[in-house]
Amino acid sequence: MRKLVRAVIVVLVILSVLPYLIPTRYSLLKLPEQPFPESNCVRIDDTLLHYRLWEPRGAMQGKMLMVHGFGGSTFSWRHNVEPLTNAGYLVVAVDLPGFGFSDRSARDVYGQSERGALLWQLLELIENSRGHGGLGWHLMGHSMGGGTVAAMSTQEPARTASVIFVAGALFPESRRINVLMVLPPVQRWLQVP
DSSP, X not given: XXXXXXXXXXXXXXXXXXXXXXXXXXXHSOOOSXXXXXXXEEEETTEEEEEEEEOOSSSOOEEEEEEOOTTXXXXXXXXXXXXXXXXXXXXXXXXXTTSTTSOOSGGGOOOHHHHHHHHHHHHHHHHHHHTOOSSOEEEEEETHHHHHHHHHHHHOGGGEEEEEEESOOOOOOOHHHHHHHTSHHHHHHHTOO
């Protein structure tokens, strides 16, 4: 039994130290000021959010927000944009805090409800700047993003036209996950390519 405990401790120490020995993908490349032609950045509640916005082709039929899963980014939705804009949708894809080109510090680790409220603030800014009020938002979430759009739909049901889950990971709010996410070795592992 003692050998097993020692082995587990050694593995945990190695897993805690190893990510600091591997260069992160962010240290290997310099992030561009505007990574994509349709990129936008906005600071909300001291959090820099990167999002991409595509205008509809023709008359606007609706508004779509696409939220990526764990380890994803706005790039995850690259094959979905053209069919949606061709169908008349205003399309917004966002990098959640800690992912893509959005802020990556410990304070940016949010639960589903906090991410949902942050994204509603983003959508309100977009509506106000573009004059696209009126229609409700179709909220699409992949994996972890499914939990975020589910939270968004309960926060603002009147502003939600539909909720679309792509292998949505729906689970109750858990502070235990957030506690793990603020541990420096866990944050560092998230940055390893």
